Each structure stands twice: as C-alpha cells, then as structure tokens.
Amino acid sequence: MTARVTLYGRDGCHLCDEARAVVAAVCAELGEEFDEVDVDTDAALQDRFGEEVPVTFVDGRQHDFWRVDPARLRAALATDRG
Template sequence: MTDARVPTITFLGKPGCHLCEEAEPVVREVAARHSAELSVLSILDDAALQQRFGELIPVVLIDGEQHSQWFVEAERLDAAVAAAAARR
C-alpha cells in the first residue's frame, strides 16, 4: 500500500544513456532519504514515453509533474521532494 504522505518519484531513462547512469544514483539517494516511492522506467518499454521524451532523458517526475530533464541536481531535487511531502 502506498503511503499518501510520501511523494512518488518517477525516473525515466534508457540503457546506455550516460546522463541516465549519472542521474539515477542521485535520484535513488534522494528518494531513500525521503522514503519516497520510486519508479524507474525505461522509455524503450513504452512507445508513448519514448515518443514524448525521446532524447530529453533522463527525466524526473514528482507526483507526475516534470521536475527535471537531462541533468539532476541533488539539492534541487531534495528541496522539491521535501516541498511535495509538505503539501500532503
């Protein structure tokens, strides 16, 4: 069961993407720090995601809202996740 008080973070990337490989550990660390729900998806597994995001990856969504693309800054993501949690 999902805890309604914690944000959901979605990380969109694909295998072989060097920016994704750099960003994913940052996203995992921030998600763990906030006990957020984390979903890691490859755009190659979903034609709609591939069409929508293509070369914009990695993309991070917080509660379904796009937070970042290409680069993930730990401090900015941390603040956004904390703010999302506070709104709940």
C-alpha cells in the same frame, strides 16, 4: 507507499545512470520511493521524451531532464504531495 519520484530513462544512457544514482541517494536519505521507467519499452514514451532522457517527475509533474540536481530534488520532496 506510492513512489513520489519517477525516473524515465533508457538502458545504455550515461546521463540516466548518473540521474539514477542521484535519485536513489536523495530518496534513500529522505525515506522516499522512486519508480523507473524504460522509455524504449513504449512508443508513446519514446515520442514524448525522445533524446531528452533522463526525465524526472515528482508527484506527477515534470521536475528535470538530462541532469538531476540533488538540492533541487530535496526541495521538491520537502513540499507536501500535490
């Protein structure tokens, strides 16, 4: 199964830790997968996201940054892939 959610973040980021916990819980609840990408491993990602991490994408589209609202993420995952 391809992950529908991608979490972009960095080590040592407390907001990233909080976002990871929400994403992991919601994905586990709904039987979804998620990928995590460290923006500090890629200069282009550092330039793109800067200090606006964590950033979540659902089905390839930006969903949230800084905070992940579990209800909003559930709603996004309730829709068909697209």
